[in-house]
Each structure stands twice: as structure tokens, then as C-alpha cells.
Amino acid sequence: MKNKAVEFKNFYYAYNGDELALKNINFGIREGSFTVLLGPSGAGKTTLCKAMAGIIPYYYGGRYAGSVEVLGEDTKGRRVSDIAMKLGLMLEDYESQLVSLTAGEEVSFSLLNHGFPPEEVAERTRKALEDVGLPGRENYQMDELSGGQRQRLLLASVLAVRPRVIVLDEPVSAMDPEGAVSLYKLLYKLYQKYGMTVVVVEHNLDFVLPYITDMIVLQDGQIKAAGCFEEAAEKAYADRELRHLLPALWQVRLELEQREGIRLGSWRNIGEAISELKEKFGRVGL
């Protein structure tokens, strides 16, 4: 059995003066998984991401119960900056996380704050920019980079710290479909290259379908399903309020399974779906 990258145990949380945003959260994210966090707006997905990074409850304050462990260590009593060495967080409003004038300064900012020696900072910065497809852009001003490039720059600054877990909150919400596909391709490449754990909050699962290994479904601050993608998708499909959140291809797959009483493969792209449907239904005359 694989170790848990992040583990929530009986976790509850309420913002100051507000009602519970997360209720009785119990689940673990497998180390080395590509996990998607799914749920309707206001389900508590961003709050859950912040709880993984220790920002909640230890920075924002509020009321809480239970615990969150990152790579086996309780986030309680640990500094957010220390947790960031193990778990990198990229928030939806990525522009607000950019603090420097040039790309190089941006990537090296957190490294310098963590006290890395200058030679290592320069080397890690170069490598991180190269990894995200921005090689040699150290001296580029922020306004010389496009929105997509700035987002990849932020990814580089998270990667430069070399965390074992990376959490991205709706990373493509402001991107066009091509940009979204390209960012997820890049993310998957890095996921494979470094063997890290990736957790993504995403509304449009069509973009990430080829890469998902695990899924967590959240609704009204409660976990509705968690585990391997196939099982969690089936559970979500059983709930009329959640099924529309699944990838279009899987809505078709699960509907067909239900209607025809058959089992279909774990489709990850349209090609796989077509070839299996041809094989199965071609013979029965459909």
C-alpha cells in the first residue's frame, strides 16, 4: 500500500464568524497519484487546498477540529513556509502570487527566502524555467510575458523548491482551451519526470481526463466520493446533482453501462471510446 501524500483525519473548519465550510473530512491522497478535486461552486475545494498547505487554519484563523498530515507530518505547529518545502500551492488567482519584476527574481524569491546559497538558487531557477518551457527568460520583465507564460512562471517558482506534492487550484480557469490542454500536458510531463503527487481542482475534467488516477468529490463541505478515478466517478454519477461535473465521455460511458447492463473500459480519450464502442456494439448492430 502506498504512503499518503496528504491525509485528512476528522477535519472540520469554519472561517471566522461563518458556518462550517468543511465537515468531517476523512481521506488520504496517495503519494504519486494525479488526483482531481471535483465539486460544485462553494463546495469547499479552495478551502481544502488551503488546508493542505496549512494556511487554513493556522494563518487565516477560524474554528477547526481534526488534523491534516502532509507526507506523514501534522501541519499543526509547523510554519506555512516549511510546509511549502514539501507541498507547493498554486492558487486560482495566480497573478496575486507574482511578486517580482523579472522572471528570474520571481522564481528565486522563495529559494532566497529559504536561505539557499546563490549558486543553487541560480541553478534551480534556470532548471525550473527550462522545465516549464521558459528557458533563458530570467531577465524578462513581467509585462513581456503573456498570461499563459506568467502562469507557467508561477508553476516554475513552485517547482524550484522541489516539493513532493503540488496543489493547483483551477490553474486553467482563465485560459483558452488550447492553453488549458498545453498546461496540463506540461504538468503531466513534470509529474512523470519527477514522480511527484499532483492535486488539481478542475471544473472541466475533459482537459485532465487522460491523466487522472484518483478523484475526490466534494459537496457542501463534505466528501461524497474519494479513491481511484473509476470508483469515484461511478459514485458521483449516481448523484444527479454531481453527474454533470464528470467528463462528457464518462457521462456517456456510465449511462451506457447503466442502460445496457454492460461493463466498459476506463476511457481516457475519444479514440478509446470509439474503438470499444465499435467492438462491442458493432456486433450487436448498434
Add this chain to the structure above:
Amino acid sequence: MKEQETLEKEVELIELPPAKDTHRWVAITALLLAIGVILHTISPNIGGVTPNWTIAMYSITIGLTNPSFPQALGIGFVAGLTLVPSSKSAFPLGNIASELTGAMVAALVVKSMLRMGLANFRFRPYLTGFLATMASGSVFTFILKLILNLPLHVYIYAMLPVVATVAVLNGFITQVLFAPAQKLFFIQGGRKK
């Protein structure tokens, strides 16, 4: 809602205040003092009186962050340094002594009012700006009186009234700018999503 209340009763929740920033006061001080220097350079002289933006800015900073006395000394020292290069007075270094005093008085006013439970007193920024300017101006003009060997009545009847006028003006500026600065810097507290 009922379900919420039942759940909260069943689970023992630990209440946690938001984390106290250890360095935010430095950022706020730097930014507001920089704004103060710019305004100090461009603001016109009205009837012989110019508001002292620097004092207003550190009064806001001190009101927002409630720094310790050593921190307030640091704020005053940096504020004084920013005024030295552009000072046209007979003794520019006097600014350092006067701003050290002003910042200490501002810190004293803020701490006293917080201790008296007057944290939400509406005119707290005005009082801080006014008293800090009075203290700073009195020290600065007194240094000038000593250096220029001016008679005491000139200090009392000519210099101090000008200080008081600037103090009234500064109190007003501090009061007006305090709320926007507070909004800008203290957005922490969490947002539901």
C-alpha cells in the same frame, strides 16, 4: 442551518485567531513613508503652512500595526532620515530627533487608547496624527530656537502656533487616510469559496 448547529455542538471546535504578521509592519512603514516622501515633495505651501505628510503616514502605520516602542523608534528614525535631504531648515538633522519623538508619542497614544478599550474610537487616527505632529514639531522648532539662539517668546508665540496649525491639518489627513489604508492592508481573514 439546524444541521450546522447540531454538528457544531457534536464536534468540539478549536478557535484559532488569524496568524500575527511579524513583518507586515515593515512593509506598511516602507510603503507609507515612500508615499509620504512623494507627497512631501509635491504638496504646495498654503498660507505658509504645509502639511507634514511623513508624520501623517507614520501615524497611520503606527495606528495600523501597533508596533513595540523599539519598532516605533525604528519607524521614527527612518522617517527622520527621509526628511533630511529635502529639508530647507537651518538644521536638517533636527528632523531625526523630532521624528523619533513624534513616532514614540504616536506609539504611546495608540497603546494607551488600546489599553483603555478605545480601539474603535472614531477619532483615534486624528488624535494620533495631531499629538505626534505637536510633539515632533515642538521638538524640531525647539532645536531651531537653540541653534539660531532665538528668544523664548518667538518660540512660544510664533513657532508653536504654526506647529499647532500643521498638527490640526495632519490630524485631519491621518483621519481621512486611515480607513482606506486599513482596507488596503488588512484583507486577511479568509474568504469563503
